[in-house]
Amino acid sequence: MLLHLSTWQEIDDYLKRSKTVVIPIGSNEQHGPTGLLGTDWLCPEIIAHEAQRSADILVAPTFNIGMAQHHLGFAGTIALRPSTFMACIGDWCRSLGLAGFEKIYFLNGHGGNVATIDAAFSELYAEATYAQRNRGFACKQKNWWELKGVFGLAQRQFPTGHGSHATPSEIAVTQWGYPDSIKSANYAPQIAPTGPIREALDFRARYPDGRMGSDPGQATPEKGAELVAAAVAGLIDDVAAFSAEVAPA
Numbered sequence: 001m002l003l004h005l006s007t008w009q010e011i012d013d014y015l016k017r018s019k020t021v022v023i024p025i026g027s028n029e030q031h032g033p034t035g036l037l038g039t040d041w042l043c044p045e046i047i048a049h050e051a052q053r054s055a056d057i058l059v060a061p062t063f064n065i066g067m068a069q070h071h072l073g074f075a076g077t078i079a080l081r082p083s084t085f086m087a088c089i090g091d092w093c094r095s096l097g098l099a100g101f102e103k104i105y106f107l108n109g110h111g112g113n114v115a116t117i118d119a120a121f122s123e124l125y126a127e128a129t130y131a132q133r134n135r136g137f138a139c140k141q142k143n144w145w146e147l148k149g150v151f152g153l154a155q156r157q158f159p160t161g162h163g164s165h166a167t168p169s170e171i172a173v174t175q176w177g178y179p180d181s182i183k184s185a186n187y188a189p190q191i192a193p194t195g196p197i198r199e200a201l202d203f204r205a206r207y208p209d210g211r212m213g214s215d216p217g218q219a220t221p222e223k224g225a226e227l228v229a230a231a232v233a234g235l236i237d238d239v240a241a242f243s244a245e246v247a248p249a
C-alpha cells in the first residue's frame, strides 16, 4: 500500500490493523559515470514498492535527499547538511506519530545518512524523555544491503570490485527497476581507488569519476532482479519482526 496513492480514510483504516510505516530514505548524488543520480533513493524505493505488492505494508513517500555534502563537487547532487536533515527526519516522524503510527521504519540507501538518521532518532527519544513519555513511537533504520540474504548474495555476484560507492549491486538494482536508463562507460581504472571521505573538493580530487573502490561494469539487470528478490523477502521479515515488538509495561 502506497501512502501517496491512498486517501486519508484508507490510512485511518490501515491504522486499525497496523501502526507501522516504511519510509524509503536515500540521497540524490553522483554515482560515477554510469550510476543514476537517484541510485541511493531509487534502491530502497524499488525494494519497498515491490514488497508492498505481496505484503500488507504501508510505504510512505521516499525521503530522497540526504547527507551528501561530499558529492557536491559533481553536478546534479543535492544535499542536506546534517542539522537540516535531522530537523526534516524529526518532522516526518512527528507528523506520522501524530496520526497514530508507532513504528517508523526507514529503509536506507545511503551509508552517509546512517549517523545522522541515528542522531535524529536520539533527538526524538530525548523529546519523549523530557516530556516523561515512556511510550513514544519507535524508530528503526535498516540499510537495504544489510537485509537478510542480500550482502552474501552481493559478495557471490561481485567477489572483486564491489567497492563502497557506485557499487555494482546498487547499480544492478536500478538497472532492474529502470531498464531504459542503463548507461555504459569505459572505466579507467576498471576498479576505482579507495580512501577516506572528507569535503567535496577533496572527494573529487581523490575519486575523479566519482566511484569508490567499485567496478560498476559488472552490474546487470538480471543480478539486480536477484538482489531485489532477496531484499524484498528480507524486508518483509524485518518489518514483521519490528511490528511485533512489544514495549515493556
Ligand SMILES: [Zn+2]
Binding pocket: 031, 039, 040, 109, 110, 165, 166, 167, 170
Ligand atoms: Zn549509493
